[in-house]
Amino acid sequence: MRARVVVRLKRGILDPQGSAVKRALEGLGYREVRDLRVGKLLELELDGAASAQARGRLEEMCRRLLANPVTEDFTVEIVEEGTRPNLP
Amino acid sequence: MRARVVVRLKRGILDPQGSAVKRALEGLGYREVRDLRVGKLLELELDGAASAQARGRLEEMCRRLLANPVTEDFTVEIVEEGTRPNLP
Amino acid sequence: MSGAEPKVTLDLAQAHGLTAEEYDRIIRILGREPTFTELGLFSALWSEHCAYKHSKVFLRQLPTRAPHVLQGPGENAGIVDLGDGLALVLKMESHNHPSFIEPFQGAATGVGGILRDIFTMGARPIATLDSLRFGDPEDPKTRYLLGGVVAGISWYGNCFGVPNVGGEVAFAPEYGGNPLVNVMCVGLVRHDRIFRARAEGPGNPVFYVGAKTGRDGIHGATMASAVFEEGAEERRPTVQVGDPFTEKLLLEACLGALETGAVVGIQDMGAAGLACCSSEMPARAGTGMEVELSRVPRRETGMTPYEIMLSESQERMLLVVARGREAEVREIFAKWDLDAVEIGRVTADGMLRVRIEGRLVAEVPVRALTEDAPVYEKPTARPGWLDALVAFDPLSLPAPRDYERALLEILAAPTVASKHWVYRQYDQQVGINTLVLPGSDAGVLRIKGTRKAIALTTDGNGRYVLLDPCQGAALAVAEAARNLTCSGARPLAVTDCLNFGSPERPEILWQFGEAIRGISQACQALEIPVVSGNVSFYNETEGRAILPTPIIGMAGLLEEAEWRTTQWLKNAGDRIALIGPEAVSLGGSEYLATFGRRLGGRLAPLDLRLERDVQSACRAAIEAGLVASAHDSAEGGLAVALAEAAISGPEELGVEVALPSGGRLDLVLFGEGPSRILASVPPAAERHFESLMREWRVPWRFIGTVGGNRFTLRVGGEVVINVPVERIAHAWRTGFERYLV
């Protein structure tokens, strides 16, 4: 089973890296970028089939380690075997 | 218009961060994680509507700045105004 | 013998960088066609990078012996005695090509490689230095490369936990297509804990330890020996990624394993990976080795024997363990969560045998891969263009109208300006030994448990070497020694990194040979042995070579840590002395590069005996406690050296200096010449200082006084520069960073 975890800075928390990338893009002439934020994508390969329990465990992993609750939000997505992944 | 860029390490390129996180999850008892790789998610807010041209420019941004062609692959996804984002 | 491997032909051998003669030679050695894996072994070990085939005949000239040398060239690093049962391990390496292709990872893995060279000798790394060269600072590509390289060095060294105590950054358009990233590392070891890369004792098991093997950098060794062509960026997939965390674990585990006494020999898997280790280690010991590749820990599937042997995955080592003591070694690596797998054993018959799943895929005499690799004595030729270049007279250019502005501009030139932007990204203190941080002539570290300290520096000036390779290289040695002297240290040993273009061109090889001659002369005259080093050839892009750039890394000893001296002025009222000869030149100078945008002219002469005496006199004054600061006069000449002394310390101090007229003003102020040291002497020490200088019979004079808040320079009685010190400080502090925003 495959799963994806996205960890993002909480809304309202400054993202200096995002701002720096935005400025660099502007410098290259991409003035259409109004906002840019950088997050983390963790792609996991898990033993066993997709199940409600698996999602629960993934969320637990996020709460216990993968995301820092002070600064970050997370979302968990399970990519069912054989289905086309949602994320391009 | 909103867009998402996912930047991943190329296949075969060492991902020390992914391995360390996998080991840490194992240490916490999550032995079901067979593989874990860490990538970047850039979420952009762009002026103008979604268009073929916008995608072209995003891909160009990736080639020129957002992804390191030596070590990383990228994918671009345009999130149409009003639609539910693919990514949870 | 082989399975489904490609058939080896002359074409394939040539595609691997071997010549037709070399391929014939392989067939003669083996008595048959090589297997594909064997071809890989030969191509890697006979590459310039591993075999030194173009440089060996020259390197033999270097003076490598001295009573305090415990290990000269031929091992992973050189070793010198520090007394008190301690020894210093030192080595410098280049990672130029990988850093051009991927600056962050290229530079990072360069740091990783040199650290392993030090701890394979049993030493704990205590400091690094980095010597960098980039192209035109105005070029955006330079900014990208510089940012990436510095970030990569910072990431790897900081994460591993080794302080960076010095280095250099210089710019010249000739490095635009081929930057230089040379990293030096030193480590500390007790005499009875020194280890060598030897596979002694037939029957002893061979252990693979550290990170898993992937397909990283499979053509790395061959790549480092290939000239860059347009489209070099296409070669990118071979890039290696560093993991400083694993390296730190490897350090602790290796030192722990060596401490048990169960380890017989150890070598890091650097360039040419397992191929290199499994042939060099038995070759040094006169033994052989067998390895079974199916036991090698891998992180990718389907790897062929060729790939496993040639992979340059980082953070791996090969250990030979005393038979019967395997468990002790395994236990230590397990404690640090690292793989330690027995993959083979030492044999007595001088052969390297490589098997996978029991199937033999290579069987080669280890000597054939190492000592018996081809050595060439290729033609050399003095370049025809050199005469015209040297004949150029810098004084044929008009003199500047405003010398204050000239000084400010040269202080803000990125090669001269403060490199604070760079080294504030490096940890400089971990280990709490750093007595003098980056920013003075040399970094100084105390040796805990003794009264001693060591001083470290790297130096080299490609412009000088282009104009006169022999003297230019000698000047690098002289300057490195002078930097150590100014810090209060007696030079102990050299490690070098010789960066040149393609040795297949006679004029490049001539430069190389001349440079070796110059290093040898200077090392002999100053009595400093060369104990290790590295040659980096093929530093060219599209036929244009870099400036010939031998970098000299040098370590020195202070018997008393208290002797350490920094370059900046300390107290108002101190007298400023200039020790050394008058002769200077604008040939190859920073001034000429900044204002004339030219490289040409003749160098001021170097008198090695005088150099030695000036340094001895300076050290004597330091050891007698007569000197508050000492600073070497280098790029930018006397005016720049004075300015640096005034502004580089924690407190800016003004000076009033009067110089005798000696030709055109720009020559007096900005002319560069060897053997010159600026020292500041407290009034109470003046008399003693004078008599000491007379005793040493060196040219010297007091040229001014410290004090006030203005930088005032008179030449022949006339005021030529008179500016507030904070103005020159501002120019110098912001000169580098303005290119990086």
Place this chain on the structure above:
Amino acid sequence: MKFGVVIFPGTWSDCDFHYVIGEVLHQPVRYVWHRDTDLSEYDCVILPGGFSYGDYLRAGAVAGRSPVVGALGDFVARGGLVLGSCNGFQILCEATLLPGALMRNECLQYRCQSTHVVVENAELPFTRGLRPGQVLKLPISHGEGKYYADLETLRHLKARSQIVFRYCTEAGEVTKEANPNGSVENIAGVVNEEGTVLGLMPHPERAAEAAVGGTDGLLLFHSLIGSLVEDGSFLKR
């Protein structure tokens, strides 16, 4: 006073703390392995600087979930003191033994430099030898030292005097220029509500001898040692 210095895979200030405590202060000190959970023999446990677990994912994240850190709660409850410097501070925040989080430096670069910090709370066992408003010169060396806490937490911290150090100028002014990493309100160090767990980004062990970095860091150690002698009850277990 008996100190324990914790070693995680990737720690590198362990030897420096050990050296300063043992060789400069002549106090008993031992290393504690990250898998150890018996801390009963120590009065003070130190979490040193370095890159535990490579600081992959987030600085201090993995170490914050290690067995030894899991044992710190009990250790503190029984009267022990904990000092986390640099990576140690990051670990303490990740383990929620201290409030807030340490994020990537605002300049997005690593910073190794000398800083000044002003003492805000001089009533702790770590700081009782200092004066409120006293300025200390301490070096920093980190890439993720920007302290962050939300407004609610900040209010809480202030109400209970939990902000111990702020970055300042040599003269003691808390200014933007004196802030090396973008920390909220220049915060360089905080303590838990009970005043027994201190985290700070600077390296006091690098300022414990005149020859290397000055002696201001030593004042913290002297406070610690002094507070045990004068006030054994504080640490009574």
